[in-house]
Amino acid sequence: MIDTLGLTAERAAALLDAREVTAEELAGAYLAQIERHDGELHAFLHTHPEQTLEAARAIDARGRSGLQGVPVGLKDLLSTRGVPTTAGSRILEGFLPIIDADVVESCREAGLVSVGKLNMDEFAMGSSTEHSAFGPTRNPWDPRLVPGGSSGGSAAAVAAGMAPFSLGTDTGGSIRQPAAFCGIVGLKPTYGAVSRYGVVAFASSLDQVGPFALTVRDAALLYSVIARDDPRDSTNVGPREPVSLPSGTSLAGLRIGVPTDQLAAGVDPGVRALFDDTVALCAALGAELGETTLPHASDGLAAYYLIAPSEASANLARYDGVRYGLRVDAPDVHAMYEETRRRGFGAEVKRRIMIGTYALSAGYFDAYYGQAQRVRTLICRDFAAAFERFDALVLPTAPSTAFAFGDKVDDPLAMYANDVFTLPVNLAGLPGLSIPCGLSDGMPVGFQLIGPAFSENRLLEIGHALEQAIGFDARPPRLSRGVA
Amino acid sequence: MTTYEAVIGLEIHVQLRTRTKMFCRCPNRFGDAPNANVCSVCLAHPGMLPVANGEAVRQALRVGLALGCRIPERSKFDRKNYFYPDSPKAYQISQYDQPLCAEGAFQVPGEDGGFVVGITRAHLEEDAAKTIHVGGEAGRIAGSGSSIVDFNRAGTPLLEIVTEPDLRSGEHARRFLTLLRATIVATGASDCDMEKGTLRCDANVSIRPVGSTGFGTKCELKNMNSFRFLERGIAAEIARQTALLEVGGRVTQATLHYDPSSESLTVLRTKEEADDYRYFPEPDLLPVAPSPTLLEELRAGLPELPVARIARLRDTYGLPDATAATIALTPSLADYYEELAALTGDPRLAANWTMGELSAHLNAASLEAAASPVTPPRLAALIALTVAGTVGSNAAKTVFGELVADPAVDAATIVERLGLAQVDDADELGAIVDAVLAANAAEVAAFRAGKVQLIGFFTGQVMRQSGGRADPKVVQALLNDRLR
Ligand SMILES: [Zn+2]
Numbered sequence: 001m002i003d004t005l006g007l008t009a010e011r012a013a014a015l016l017d018a019r020e021v022t023a024e025e026l027a028g029a030y031l032a033q034i035e036r037h038d039g040e041l042h043a044f045l046h047t048h049p050e051q052t053l054e055a056a057r058a059i060d061a062r063g064r065s066g067l068q069g070v071p072v073g074l075k076d077l078l079s080t081r082g083v084p085t086t087a088g089s090r091i092l093e094g095f096l097p098i099i100d101a102d103v104v105e106s107c108r109e110a111g112l113v114s115v116g117k118l119n120m121d122e123f124a125m126g127s128s129t130e131h132s133a134f135g136p137t138r139n140p141w142d143p144r145l146v147p148g149g150s151s152g153g154s155a156a157a158v159a160a161g162m163a164p165f166s167l168g169t170d171t172g173g174s175i176r177q178p179a180a181f182c183g184i185v186g187l188k189p190t191y192g193a194v195s196r197y198g199v200v201a202f203a204s205s206l207d208q209v210g211p212f213a214l215t216v217r218d219a220a221l222l223y224s225v226i227a228r229d230d231p232r233d234s235t236n237v238g239p240r241e242p243v244s245l246p247s248g249t250s251l252a253g254l255r256i257g258v259p260t261d262q263l264a265a266g267v268d269p270g271v272r273a274l275f276d277d278t279v280a281l282c283a284a285l286g287a288e289l290g291e292t293t294l295p296h297a298s299d300g301l302a303a304y305y306l307i308a309p310s311e312a313s314a315n316l317a318r319y320d321g322v323r324y325g326l327r328v329d330a331p332d333v334h335a336m337y338e339e340t341r342r343r344g345f346g347a348e349v350k351r352r353i354m355i356g357t358y359a360l361s362a363g364y365f366d367a368y369y370g371q372a373q374r375v376r377t378l379i380c381r382d383f384a385a386a387f388e389r390f391d392a393l394v395l396p397t398a399p400s401t402a403f404a405f406g407d408k409v410d411d412p413l414a415m416y417a418n419d420v421f422t423l424p425v426n427l428a429g430l431p432g433l434s435i436p437c438g439l440s441d442g443m444p445v446g447f448q449l450i451g452p453a454f455s456e457n458r459l460l461e462i463g464h465a466l467e468q469a470i471g472f473d474a475r476p477p478r479l480s481r482g483v484a
Numbered sequence: 485m486t487t488y489e490a491v492i493g494l495e496i497h498v499q500l501r502t503r504t505k506m507f508c509r510c511p512n513r514f515g516d517a518p519n520a521n522v523c524s525v526c527l528a529h530p531g532m533l534p535v536a537n538g539e540a541v542r543q544a545l546r547v548g549l550a551l552g553c554r555i556p557e558r559s560k561f562d563r564k565n566y567f568y569p570d571s572p573k574a575y576q577i578s579q580y581d582q583p584l585c586a587e588g589a590f591q592v593p594g595e596d597g598g599f600v601v602g603i604t605r606a607h608l609e610e611d612a613a614k615t616i617h618v619g620g621e622a623g624r625i626a627g628s629g630s631s632i633v634d635f636n637r638a639g640t641p642l643l644e645i646v647t648e649p650d651l652r653s654g655e656h657a658r659r660f661l662t663l664l665r666a667t668i669v670a671t672g673a674s675d676c677d678m679e680k681g682t683l684r685c686d687a688n689v690s691i692r693p694v695g696s697t698g699f700g701t702k703c704e705l706k707n708m709n710s711f712r713f714l715e716r717g718i719a720a721e722i723a724r725q726t727a728l729l730e731v732g733g734r735v736t737q738a739t740l741h742y743d744p745s746s747e748s749l750t751v752l753r754t755k756e757e758a759d760d761y762r763y764f765p766e767p768d769l770l771p772v773a774p775s776p777t778l779l780e781e782l783r784a785g786l787p788e789l790p791v792a793r794i795a796r797l798r799d800t801y802g803l804p805d806a807t808a809a810t811i812a813l814t815p816s817l818a819d820y821y822e823e824l825a826a827l828t829g830d831p832r833l834a835a836n837w838t839m840g841e842l843s844a845h846l847n848a849a850s851l852e853a854a855a856s857p858v859t860p861p862r863l864a865a866l867i868a869l870t871v872a873g874t875v876g877s878n879a880a881k882t883v884f885g886e887l888v889a890d891p892a893v894d895a896a897t898i899v900e901r902l903g904l905a906q907v908d909d910a911d912e913l914g915a916i917v918d919a920v921l922a923a924n925a926a927e928v929a930a931f932r933a934g935k936v937q938l939i940g941f942f943t944g945q946v947m948r949q950s951g952g953r954a955d956p957k958v959v960q961a962l963l964n965d966r967l968r
Contacts, residue, residue, distance in 0.1 A: 079531050092530065099524050101531060200530040204767035233533050234769050311767055314563050317574030318528040322633070333631070337567055360565070360762035369764060 002026070004033045005161035006475040009070050009218045012164050016069050023069030023113065027056035030071045030115050034162045037479065041138045043147075043157040045076045046084045047116035055113045067221060068111025073157045073166035076117040077124060077200035078104050078209070083114075087200040088122040088132040088150075091319045091326045091344030101198025102233070103167060103209050103226040110225045115163050119153030122346045123316060124174055124202040126150050127418045130409045131348045139181060141443055141476040145402040148178030151212070155182040158212045160479055165213040165222045169199060171206045172304055173398070173422025176434035179212055180397035180446020183436045183474050185219045185463070186212050188422075190453045191429035192237045195230030201315040203308035204235075206426045214474050216435060216463040220245050223456065240454040246464035252286030254462065257390035261293040265420055268400045270440030275396045278437040278447045281469055282394070287462075292386045292393065296378040300424035303379070305416060306359045306372035307427070313356030319344060351412065380428045387452045392462055395421045397434040397446030425450050433459045436472045444472075488691040488729065490722045491699060492651035493604075494661065498643045498674045499611065499682040500543045506610040506641035507534030507577060514680070518634040526639035528572035533768050536561070540641035541584070542782060543673040544608050545774060547643055548585030549783050550671050551603050551664075558773045559584045559607075561766040566759075569633050570612040578644075580763040583607035584772060590647075590667075591791055592660050595805050601660050602648030613638035643673070649688065649699070654718035658711045661685060666790040666813040678709050685714055689721045691729065700725070701735040705742055706752065717742030720749055793818055801831035811838060817846070820853035820860055827864035830871070837863060841884045849888075857891035858884065866895035878952050879904040908955035910962065913946070916954070917962045920945045931967060939963060 002021060015021045021029075031049050038044050052071070059069040074080060077087040079097035081104075086092040100108070107114065121131035129137040129152025137152040139145040140160040147156040151168025155178035158166050168175045170188035179186025187210045194209045201207060211222035220243060229238030258279060267275070283289050321327035321340035328339035345353070359368035386393055398418055408415040425432040430450055437447035447466070451459045502512050508525035525532040548555055562580035588603035613635040620628030645664070651657050665676040665683060676683040685708055690700035705721055708714040720742060725735050739752045788796070790812050797808035797818065811821050817838065825834040842863065846853060866883055869875045875883060879899070886898045899905050907913060920942060921928050931938045946959045 077531070079529075085530070087530065095530070097524075097529065097531075099529070099532075196531070197533055198531040232535060234535050235767070310764060314565055314573075314575050314762075314764070317565060317567065318530070318572065320567060320569075320574055322569045323527055323572065324529065333569060334567075357762065360764050362758070362760045362762070365762075365764070 001032065002029045003161070004029050004164070005479055006214065006473075007161065007164060008214050009067065009164040009221055010215070012070050013067055016064060023056040023059045023064065024053055026069060027052050027071055027113050027115065030161075030163060033160070034115065037140070037160050037162060040143055041140060041156050041160055042135055043119055043137050043153040043160065043162060044073075044116045045086060045088070045119050045132075045134055045153065048083060051083075052113055052115050059111055059113065064111060066111065067225065070112055071115045071163055072107055072112040072222070073115055073118050073154060073163035074104060074107075075151050075154045075166070075168045076120055077169060078167060079198035079200070080104055080114070080117065084117065085200065086134070087124070088120040088134065089344065089346070089349070090133045091340070092200075093326060095325045097198070099198055102195035102228075102230045104198065106226045106228060107167070112225065118151070118157055118166060118168075121150035121152070122349050123200065123312070124150040124169055124171055124207075125312070125348050125352055127173065127177055127415050128403070128405075128409065129153065129178075130405060131346055133346055136405060139402050140479055141183060142402070142478075145404055145443070146181065148181035148398070148402060150174040150178075152178050154212050155179055155184060155186070158182070158184050158214060159474065159476060161475075165211055165218050167209055167222070167226065168212055169202075169207055169209050170422075170426065170432075171202050171208075171308060172426050173419040175210045175212065176422050176432055176446065176448060177398045177418065179434045180436070180444065181402040183444030183472065183476070184212055184214055185216050185436070185467075186210065186434045187219045187223055187456070187460075188425065188432045189223065189227060189456060190431045191426075192235055193227050193239050193431070193454065193456065195228065195233040195236045197230055197232040197236075201311075203311040204315060205311060206304075206308055208426075216433070216460055216467050217245055219433075220460045223460075227456075239456065241457065244457050244460075246457075246460045248461055249465050249468050250286050251282055251462060251465050254287045254392070255290065255390045256282050256287045256462075257290050257292040257386055257393045259294045259297070259386065259393055259395060260291045261295065262297055262395055262421065265298065266399055267396055268440070271396050271398075271400060271445050274438040274440060274445045275447060278466065278470070279394060281466060285465055285469060290390065292390065294379070294382040294386065294424065296375060296382050297424040299375045300379055300427050301416060301420055303372040303375040304419070304423045304427060305355065306368050307376065309352040309356030310359045310369050311356070313353045313360065316345075316349065316353055348412070376427045379424050383424075383428045383430060383450075383452075391451070391458060392455070393450045395448045395450065397421060397448040401440050401443035401445055421448060429453060431456050431459055433463045435463045435467055435470075436474065437466070437470055438472065486693045486729075488726050489694045490652055490718070491649045491690050491692060491702075492653070492657055492718060493649035493688045494647045494651070494657060495686045495688070496645040496647075496661070496664065497684040498547070498645065498668055498676060500540050500641040500643055501672070501674050502537055502539045502543060502641055504537055504539075505639040506537050506540055506608070507639055510639070512640045514636070516636060518632075519636060521636045522638070526572065527635060534577055534766075536769055536772070537641060540608060541772060541774070542778075543641075543671075544584050544606065544643045545779065546671045546782050546786060547645075547668055547673045548588070548606050549779070550667050550786055550789055551585070551588045551590050551606065551645070553585035553588030553603055553606060555584070555774055555779055556582065556586050558582065558771050560771040561608075561769045562763045563766050564761040564763055566761060568612075568615075569631060570615045570638070572613065572635065572638055576610060576612065577766055577769070578609035579607035582771075590660070590664065592656075592663050593791060593794055593805065593809070594659065599650070599656065601650045604646040604648050606643055606645045609642050609644055611637050611640045611642045649690075654715035654722070657687060657718050658715040661714060662711055662813060663790055666815070670787050670789055670815050678711070681709075684709075687714065687718055687721075689718055689725070690735070691722060691725045701737050703735065703737065704739045705749075706739055708742055710744075713742060713744045716744065716747065717749070720747060724749060787815070790815075797821075801825055801835070803831065803835055807835055807839065811835065814853070816853040817843070820856075823860040824864055827860055828867045830867070833867060833871070837867060841881060845884070845888055858887045862887055862894060869895055869899060873908065873955060874906060875899055875904055876906050876952065876956065879906070904953065906955045907950055907953045908958045910958060913950065913954055913958055914962055916946055916949045917959070917966055920949060921966060928967070939967075942967075
């Protein structure tokens with residue numbers, strides 16, 4: 001049987017093209033890997049092996065090309081018709097969507113075969129997947145450590161060879177940070193490039209779906225599948241140009257900026273050293289380097305933790321026990337709301353609903369939500385000014401490598417601070433790409449590339465060139481050795 | 485003693501006539517089985533997104549233009565948060581601080597010179613579902629054991645029109661709303677049927693000493709479902725507030741319900757503090773920016789509005805204001821009238837028939853004028869017979885009834901068939917007159933002695949003897965001749 005660990009989607013498609021393997025055998029290999037490792041890692045919330053194999057057989061039967069027959073994993077907040085979609089929350093336990101999210105539809109149309117639904121922090125609120133109502137996901141590189149979050153399941157599944165690539169969502173770093181922690185590639189597209197239709201909403205003005213993959217080319221492939229104009233999402237416009245598959249190895253002629261003021265925030269020395277090495281590598285590959293600043297980005301954390309909870313407080317109000325999901329019966333409707341939501345939501349979700357409700361309240365609106373929106377505008381301007389001089393900016397994806405379970409879960413502010421380099425990108429609606437740039441104490445470190453809106457193609461080109469030069473081996477040694 | 489004047493503003497909800505709902509593609513239709521017109525969007529399933537209905541926006545703009553509103557370059561949608569089972573998302577998409585239509589002025593003409601009502605704003609929003617409390621009296625919550633919700637109405641487009649507090653009496657309010665309704669109906673944006681709830685009206689009422697420019701404490705009268713009840717409810721509330729102040733009491737802010745059967749006001753609730761709906765901009769929808777071209781197109785497409793038509797009917801046909809207003813308020817009746825006036829060449833007679841027999845028949849049959857079997861040419865033929873003296877007025881009413889009953893025959897045929905032609909033959913009538921005078925010798929003597937009002941008695945007798953067919957003018961002449 002084929003070894004799925006480190007098997008790229010591109011390579012898997014080539015095996016299918018060469019008829020060295022059938023789609024059914026390929027799906028079977030991934031299901032076996034899930035069987036082998038997911039008991040420990042808990043990346044999946046729901047698998048449906050028979051359905052997966054059936055879909056693969058159908059593709060074998062009708063003949064295939066391109067990515068058809070390649071498996072994919074789906075974060076559990078992407079609506080899948082007839083397949084449980086919980087967003088990591090008790091309140092949606094047992095809920096079966098009656099529609100597919102647009103990105104799920106895209107995957108199906110491209111012939112991708114879903115291997116299951118991936119674990120996440122409840123409603124995507126968290127940076128460690130410890131806030132999943134159904135238990136945390138473990139980091140394939142070291143199961144004592146978190147995989148990052150909120151799309152921890154999506155990252156761990158790809159890193160552990162349980163899916164060649166997967167979809168996650170990124171509201172403040174939820175794709176890039178877990179990609180960094182798990183040693184894989186993660187792309188957060190420009191706001192509006194990918195449809196949010198059918199994506200369980202956390203913060204509507206920030207949420208965006210994107211790919212996790214072992215290579216930048218695989219990320220580009222999956223991104224090209226999901227990026228499209230969908231009239232069902234009014235904020236969606238699709239990509240501005242066709243997604244191209246990166247192939248270059250040089251950065252000649254590209255201007256890359258380092259926002260030095262941002263680095264002043266605490267960065268672990270190991271992370272900082274690898275970041276500096278990678279910046280030097282950019283120059284070695286021909287890029288023109290320069291320093292810049294993002295004066296308001298440091299206020300991004302505060303702005304983000306007002307805007308995102310405000311939107312979430314309204315987005316999550318629909319989980320009221322009236323129409324679907326959990327309902328805790330009570331003597332009257334208000335008591336029913338209260339009991340249902342008390343039992344259905346976890347502590348972090350409640351915290352954010354309360355922050356958001358407070359920030360939107362009469363008398364506080366302008367000081368909190370209004371002020372946060374003004375900061376957001378200033379951050380957009382900072383980026384716009386920087387992009388007048390640079391084609392891309394670079395930052396560490398996260399200030400540290402993966403941390404231990406329980407390290408930050410009782411200290412929300414420390415947990416939130418982990419998103420300091422990623423969330424300004426969401427506030428400005430820009431694309432961000434995280435690629436692995438090496439190991440620090442045996443754990444992967446992410447290098448983040450940030451570009452102007454709709455510059456995904458260029459980010460992918462830069463990421464690919466760096467990836468070739470870095471030569472990172474994305475296979476967690478403990479899984480390669482068969483230790484698990 | 486202080487005299488008080490009332491200060492009244494209205495909040496009017498108009499259900500727009502569109503094929504589909506405001507933010508999804510479910511039919512905007514009533515009378516279907518409960519929960520037949522629902523989808524994952526209007527049931528607020530996770531991840532579902534609103535898409536604004538362009539037709540609803542255009543209809544709303546047409547109304548705004550008809551009300552003389554300013555159309556801002558940009559308006560936006562906001563979320564109004566509240567928990568109730570009739571609100572599937574637990575927020576209503578509405579417009580808070582940037583409505584589609586801004587300040588306008590609406591002229592209400594009248595014999596008294598008329599008055600102008602300022603339109604504060606008109607904005608788009610979605611309607612709530614219908615909650616029915618099972619076991620409660622008349623579907624009310626008191627005494628009910630459970631509630632059921634019909635989501636067919638959830639998400640249907642509403643236009644909320646808010647007036648300035650420019651009205652001074654219930655009568656003003658009724659006159660304003662009557663003309664407003666006719667204006668909206670003329671634009672085709674809604675059928676504005678208060679009984680069906682496609683036009684709903686709340687009134688804010690306060691009183692203040694005449695001459696004062698401040699405002700008293702206002703009370704809100706909810707959901708008055710006819711023009712008459714609106715007028716009476718406001719009058720009752722003004723009387724209630726006046727009585728309170730006159731005994732040295734004060735008005736407390738409250739929401740009241742007017743019960744037309746007992747002509748009494750019930751307090752639904754008193755407002756201790758303002759509701760906090762935590763409005764914030766709807767991140768799932770883009771702002772609406774109607775282009776000047778679209779606005780020009782919509783303006784050009786507006787029909788002649790009732791205010792203009794009233795003036796034209798008055799000036800062209802010499803109708804009194806009240807008659808012109810009554811006819812102009814129903815566009816199809818006005819069309820009918822104008823055709824009839826042209827066919828008969830006698831606008832006054834045409835108005836009498838339109839306001840009299842025709843309107844009675846239309847009301848009785850619940851018909852639009854355009855749908856009446858008595859088309860303007862058929863009625864005009866009848867009127868011509870009356871003008872020529874062929875039929876008398878009583879006989880003409882009988883003929884009208886026959887025109888309604890049998891759409892295939894014309895007036896002349898009916899007159900002939902029923903022998904309704906007026907008798908003006910002096911010999912034939914002379915014989916009847918002689919017989920009547922001979923049979924009433926005492927009255928003849930009394931008449932000759934000076935009791936001249938007995939002429940009516942003789943006329944009536946002759947008419948009766950002739951079976952109503954006698955030409956009154958000829959009878960008059962004959963009586964005068966014989967009694968001289
Ligand atoms: Zn619907």
